[in-house]
Amino acid sequence: MSMKEKDVVQEPPCTSESLSNYLWKDKPDEDKWADCVHCGMCLEACPTYELTGQEQHSPRGRVHLIKSVADGKLEVNEQFMDPVFACLDCKACTTACPADVDVGGLIEEARGQIRQAMPLTGWRGAVSKFFLHRLFPHPGRLQSAGNLLKLYQKSGIQTAVRKTGLLKMMPEHLATMETVMLEVKQSVRKKYHKEEVVKAKGETKNEVAFLTGCVMDVMFSDINDSTVNVLTRNGNDVAIPKKQTCCGALHVHAGDRDMGRKLAKQNIEAFEDADTVVANAAGCGCMLTEYPELFREEEIEWRERAEKFADKVVDVSKYLHDSGYEKPKAEINTKLTYHDACHLAHGQGVRQEPRDILLDIPGVEMVQMPNADRCCGSAGIYNITNPEMADGVLESKMENVPEEVEMISMGNPGCMLQMAMGVEKYGRNEKVVHTIQLLDWAYQKEDKQRGQT
Amino acid sequence: MIISDLISDLTSMLPDSHVEEKSSPNQFFGNDGDIIISPKTENDIAAVLHYANENNKKMNIAGNGTKRGFGGTENKADILLSLSDYKGIIEHTVGDMTITVKPGTPFQELQDYLSTHNQKISLDPSHPEEATIGGVIAANDSGPKRLGYGSARDHVIGLRMAYPNGEIIRSGGKVVKNVAGYDMNKLFVGSMGTLGVVTEIVLKLRPLPKYESLMLLTFEKESKEEIRSFAVQFLDSMMEPVSMELLNPELAEKLTGQKVLTLAIAFEDVESSVHYQEEFVKNMKSGASQMTILAQQEAKEFWKRFNYLFPNGQREQNGLAAEAVVKVGVKNLDVIQILKESDWLEDAHNVSVHAHGGLGHGLCQVHLQGAQDDIIKAIDSLRKTVKQLNGYAVIKHLPLALRQVIDVWGGKPSYFFLLEGIKTKIDPKKTLNPKRYVGGL
Amino acid sequence: MLRKKGLKTHDKHIKKLAAIVGPKEILFHKEELISYESDGFTIHSHMPKAVVFPTNTEEVAEVVKYCSDNDLPFLARGAGTGLSGGAIPLNGEVIISLVKMKRLLSVDLENRRAVVEPGYVNLKLTNSISDKGYYYAPDPSSQYCCTIGGNVAENAGGAHCLKYGVTTNHILGLEVVTPTGKIMEIGHDGIPDAPGYDLLGILTGSEGTLGIVTKITVRILKNPEEKQTVLAYFDDVADGSQAVSDIVSAGIVPAALEMMDKIAIEGVESAAFPVGHPKDIEALLLIEVDGISAGINEQINEILDVCKKRNVRSVKVAQDDEERAKWWANRKTGFGAMGTISPDYLVQDGVIPRSTLPEVLKRIGEISKESGLRIANIFHAGDGNLHPLILFDSRIPGQTDKALEAGSACLQACADAGGSITGEHGVGIEKREEMRFVFSDKEIEAQTDIREVFNPHYLLNAGKLFPSPGRCAEVKKELKAAE
Incomplete structure (x- = not known):
């Protein structure tokens, strides 16, 4: 038997108008998926699609899934959760998208629905x-x-x-x-706990407030130290508001939007007096700029404040680049490559500034990393929750790290941890550094040399 | 049915066509007919086809007969349909750079007309004065400028075909880019008239180049490695030759008077660009011992002579000597090996060999002259070499007697069932050009 | 998270297919399948039965053979960026996704060819040989993500096919799994003019209805020595389209000659890659000339002259690669960019003889008025390939139908002008009925005859490309077959 032309289904264009299966507050935003025309330009940008080749693990596939729940074609269940939580939140799709579809925002909203529908239980819940x-x-x-x-x-x-x-x-x-795991030293907040403001070395040109970040300040305290050094050296008074708290990125990525809002409000208040909020962790900085999204449907009275706050946030590399900084005179003779943290490149559009800073350090030779803005797989705590996928993403990242470099520089602690793991796992020996750290070292070396002469 | 009945049947049916008995069918090349019909309208063409198909008559199709020696194992069919009276330009839209023509129009006639508009069909088939555009399309012919020009399949954008049942089927259209339905043009181009009779052809045109030149390079040592390394180096440059044809010494002698392996490189562009490219070649360490540049008219004349080097089906021969033209397809640079092989054939089989091949595309033509037996042996031996190179050898021109003993197409491909399926669908009664094509289709 | 659970299904076909490709390489849950209910054409959707991910030709052949033997409809899919619905599983097909067959198998620079698997992404080929100075010419706007297998199926074009031709002009050889599961090699080693009917030609552009391509030998080209790009702004669409004709008539063959109208410019300027085009111009031309450096300036000057004669408001030449890339990114993301000015769009793909450009554009303007829908125009003006983008909002009842009607009317206008209903997007589901604008019943039957030769059981990608038999000869044929 064979299929006859007349058996072939000739359906009318679909016009299903059914009830949404999003039953909880803070629903995914219809306008966000309305922009998606399913063109597929996002596919190759997506690390999880690259790995799986499966459309449900692609940005447009996820958008389609999220839309399908709203259309009543799917329910919020375990099978829906898989692809939604497998997203790395790397936002590479947002860069690739010709229509600027906010896939990341949709994913987070969908995760909010999932967490309300199916609270975490068992060890995952506990952890x-x-x-x-x-x-x-x-x-x-x-x-x-x-x-x-x-x-x-x-x-x-x-x-x-x-x-x-x-x-x-x-x-x-x-x-x-x-x-x-890095050697833990004293955190910046502890170090400067007696001072409201760390004064600029020399004349004060600007005042900034510094988001120390929670993990950053504890596990990567020397980077925070470097950041304060670099800022003060370039004429900035650095305020470290005591009331500041975790940015909430991890909570929002995990679908805990209530907690996200709580932390957001606390930070908005803590930095109310500042004109400029400097962050040195791309993930945190990016989250701060996205606070308005949290108040889209809930507590909308905070929305305006969130927007005002978001406008003040800037990554340290961009801040230095725009406000001017002293070019170090001491040489750091090294060959390095630069990795674009997703939340810096895709999230905040900061690509060239850190590279320029690195190239301003005498002796630094930069080797271009292919696909430098490809996610490393860290993605907050993704490497803990989705180890298999994270490993695959990391492997393809490490393949792109040029053989001949001694250092890999970047602007995000999560990436640093993940890349350090990559170095360890694939038997490489590159040193993983934060861009600002390198600048600080050059300054320190310069000072030391001056001291000797 | 006796021939006179057939003639009277057809004459009454086709008032506008010339119908006559063919007194002495072409014994030498075959592919002839008991009667010859020369229609002047598409209606008549369709009517003849319909008639033949209904009455189980076999039919050969011809233009001016230059490809009479290409394929086919029969002396004659019931009818020879000649398209040589079905000629002329139907429409030329200068701004769109497209032209619609009837199949019997001689190729050169078209080019001459188009040149008055600074346009051309980007093809350089052999025997352009005699060859009709229909024949060029049916055989998917291309010439020494294939590298820059492409082949007939790249220029045909629309066709009207009379199917064996007399229906007119259009394919493609008048636009240069078109993916509506299957690309049926491709199926008909090169089908050697076995699927239908082309009644109208739409071609896309190109502007005439503002300047052209030809560089002839000869290599003293004539070593394969030397030529290969030059070709590789030149092809890896950003120059844009329209031809990079390697000529064996015998062929070169006919064209240049010098019996030496010669590389012909042609450029067509604005004058400054052509000279720039000539300089580039001069500055290359080519190992060439001699470089001659022919500009404009001189170059044109060279190519004109080139296109008349080999025999065609209009010309019959006498005696036991025969001529064959073999089209060989190999990977681009393997052309060098085929040309070397041709030289060897000369000694081994006592035939004279004229050969050329394009380094940018891998197509060669080998012209053999000699005793019939020797020619068969030479072709067999050439085919062995070609097979080792994963290529093919198709005999484009050969007397009928020899075509009856050697498969000019070189066997059936693994996907022959698809070719056969297509033929059977369109021409189930095998009315058109019987046994002319691959695998006896 | 990849599904790690075992196969929980009682469907014997799924079990069997899983045994062929492996349990991790098959999807069959509703939530996994829903992303495959449409491709780049979203007006139609239908759920597949399953999606399988073969990793080699033999697996493809085995899956095809199984489907063919068991009367399961099936179709092949690449990146799913097609704009005419060619990969939509209308009949609940088993989708054979070729995205895991994505290797570049070989590159032979000396003989200018490369062999790729069908899932290999178009742009990756150029990227992988660009350091040696080579590229792959067909450049559909989706080249960042579309696969070469899909390009072959659709005979994809692109902005630069004006000079260099479309996919079919660059395919030297194919390995194909026929709809009954046989593996065929056509165009051995990529040697041109293989004896026999031109199967490469008929397969290319057959929209996945004649076979599944598993290996492709393509021609690669050396980069042009120089490239110059011109951007020209016009206050009048007619001037712009006249300039197009003039350029071509001057004997220049630009590598690309693109045009955008006012609404299209509004779209691209509010999207991700704005260039800063003035908001009040009626049309812009993007013209690229490439070739030997010594001859380029002459051509550029000629183009500038033509533009000036046609009342150009301003015209400039790209100063560097960066500027050129910016202009092209703006143009190439043009369709997706419509998302920023309209919730939905329908892109059409008519082709017309270049000389009829002004009258057809006028007609499209009328269609826009009649339908009450805005229509943006982005198109390959050099080869007369129009892309009217009909902007609509599917949430407003009736608008989808109106958009479809307007789209069809645009195609009618192209057909009336002596053109075609599709230049590069294919017929797919979308333009099946419009095939009647350009072909008679008999001509359509001539094509379905060819399909029967390749696809005798009609299980591969059924219901695409040709109008449903209603009044056409095919019904008669069906009846005959039933007798």
Whole structure:
């Protein structure tokens, strides 16, 4: 038997008008998917599509899924959750999209629906609750977690763990992560806890407020240190508002938009007096600029304040680039490459500024990394929640890191951790650095040389 | 039915066409008919086809007969349909750069007309004065400028075909870009008249180049490596030759008087660009011992002579000597090997060989002259070499007697069932050009 | 998260297909399939039965054979960027996704060819050989993501096909799985003019109804020595279109000759890649000339002269690659950019003889008025390939139908002007009925005859390309077959 032409379905254009299956508050925004014309320009930009080749793991596929729930064709369930939570939030699709569809915003809204429909249970729920509710919003506690980590590192247990092969008993991805945990030093907030404002070295030209970030300040405290050094050296008074808290990015990515709003409000208030809010973690900076999105449907009275706040936020590299900085005179002779953090390049459109800063350091030779703005797979805590996919993304990232470089520079702590893991896992030996750190080192070297002469 | 009945049937049916008995069918090349019909209208063409198809008559199709020696194993069919009276330009839209013509129009006539508008059909088939555009299309012919020009399949944008049942089927259209439905033009171009009779052809045109020149390079040592390395180096440059044809010494002698392996490089562009490219070649370390530049008219005349080097089906021969023209397709640079092989054939099989091939596309033509047996042997041996290079060898011109003993198409491809399926769908009674094509289609 | 669960299904066909391609390479849950209910053409949608991801030719052939033997309709899909609905599973097909067959198999610069798998993305080919100075010419606007397999199916064009031709002019060889599961190699080693009917020619542009391409040998070209790009603004559309004719009549063959009208400019300027075109101009031309450096300036000057004669408001030449790239990004993302000025759009793809440009544009203006819908025009003016973009909002009842009617009317206008209903997007589902504007019933039957030769059981991509038999000869044929 064969199919006859007359058996072929000739359906009329679809005009289904059915009930939305989004039953909770803060619904995905219809206007966002209305812009999507399903052209497919986003496909090749998406790391999870590259890996799987499956449309439901592509930006337009996800948008279509989200729309299908609103059209009543799908329900909010486990199968819907998979592709929505597999998104890395890297926003590369937003850059690729000719119509500027806010895929990231839709995904986060959809995650909000999923979390309200299906609260996390079991160990995932517990872990998530511990990190997102008990830890990140409380710098003090993070500090002590940091202390714990410090204890762990200092006490020799770390060495013991590594030596005894206990590592092998940990899940593989956690084991790799452990090996790259950085040495924890004193956080900036603790260091400057007595000062409202860290004064500029020399004449004050500008005043800025500094978002220290929660993880950044504890686990990457030396980067924060460098940031304060670089800012003050270039004539900036740096305020570190005490009331500031976690930016909420991880909460919003996880679908916990209520907590996201709570943290957003606290930050908006904390930085109310500042004209410029400088961030050195791309993920945090990007989140701050997206606060208005959180108040689209809920607590709309905050929307305007959020917009005003968002306009003040700027990444440290862009801030330095725009406000001017002193070119270091000491040489750092190194060959390096630059990795575009997603939330810097795609999220904030900052691409050239950090590169210019690096090239201004005498002795630095930059090697172009192919697909430099491809996600590394860190994506907040994605590498913890979706290890398999994150590994695949990391592998393709590491393949692009040029062989001959000594350092990989970038502007986001999450990326740094992930790239450090990549270096470890693939037996490479590049050093992973923050752009501002390198600038600070050049300044320090310059000062030292001046001191010697 | 006896021939006279057939003639009277057709004469009454086709008042506008010339119908006559063919007194002495072409014994030498075959593909002839008992009667010859020369229609002047599409209606008549359709009517003849319909008649033949209904009455189980076989029919050969011809233009001016230059490809009479290309394919086919029969001396004659019932009818020879000649399109040589069905000629002329139907429409030329200068601004659109398209032209619609009847198939019997000689190619050169078209080019001469178009040149008055500074336009041309971007093709350089052999025997342009005699060859009709219909024949060029049916055989998908191309010449030494294939590299820059492409082939007939690249220029045909629309066709009207009379199917064997007499229906007129249009394919393509009058626009240069068109993907509505299947690209049926492609099916008909090169189908050797086995699917239908072309009654109208729409071609896209190109502007006449403002300047042209030809560089002839000869290589003293005539070593394969030397030529290859020059070709590779030149093809890797950004120059834009329209031809890069390698000529074997015998062929070169006919054209230039010098019996030496010669590379002909042609440029067509604005004058400054052509000279710039000539300079580029001069400055290359080519290893060439001699470089001659022919400009404008001189170049044109060279190519004109080139296009008349080989025999065509209009010309019969006497005696036991025969001529063959073999079209060889290989990978671009393997052309060098085919040309070397041709030289070897000369000694091994006592034939004279004139050969040329394009380094930018891999198509060669090998002209063999000699005793019939020797020609068969030479072709067999050439085919062995070609097979090793994954290529093919199709005999474009050969006397009927030899076509009956050697498969001019070189066997059936693995997908022959598709070719056969197409033929059977369109011409189930095998009315048109019987046994003229691949695998006896 | 990749689905790790085992196959939970009782469907014997799914089980069997999973056994061929592997349990991780098949999708069959509703939530996984819904993304495959349409391609770049969203007005129609239909759910597939399953999606399989073969990784080699043999798997494709096995899947096809299984479907063919078991009367399961099936079709091939690449990136799903087609604009005429060619990859929509109208009959609940098993979709054979070729995106995992995405390797570049070989590059032979000396003989100027490359062999790719069908899922290989168009632009990646150029990117992978550009350091050696080579490129692959067909450049559809979706080249960032569309696959070469899809390009072959649609005979894709692009902005630069004016000079260099469309996909069919660049295909040297194909490996094809026939609809009954046989593997065929056509155009051995990419050697041109293989004896026999031109199957490469008929397969290219057959919109996935004659076979599934599993390997493609393409011609690659050396980069032109120099490239110059001109941007010209016109206050009158007629002047702009006249300039197009004049340029071509002057004996110049530009590599690309593109035009956008006022609404289109509004769209691209409010989207992701604005150039800063003035808002009040009626038309712009983007003209690219390439070739030997020594001859380029002469041509550019001639183009500038033509523009001036045709009352150009301003005209400029791109100063560097960056500026050129900016202009092209603006143009190439033009369709998607319509999302910023309209919730939905329908893009049409008519072709007309270049000389009829002014009258057809006028007619499109009338159609816009009659339908009450805005129509933007982005098109390849050099080869007369129009892309009227009909802007509408599917949420407003009746607007979708109106847009479809307006689209059809635009195609009628093109056909009336002696043109065609599609230049590069294909017929697919979208323009099946409009095929009647250009072909008679018998001519359509001549084409479906060819389909029967390749696709005898009619299980591969059924219902595409040709109008449904209603009054046409095919019905008679169907009846005959039934007798």
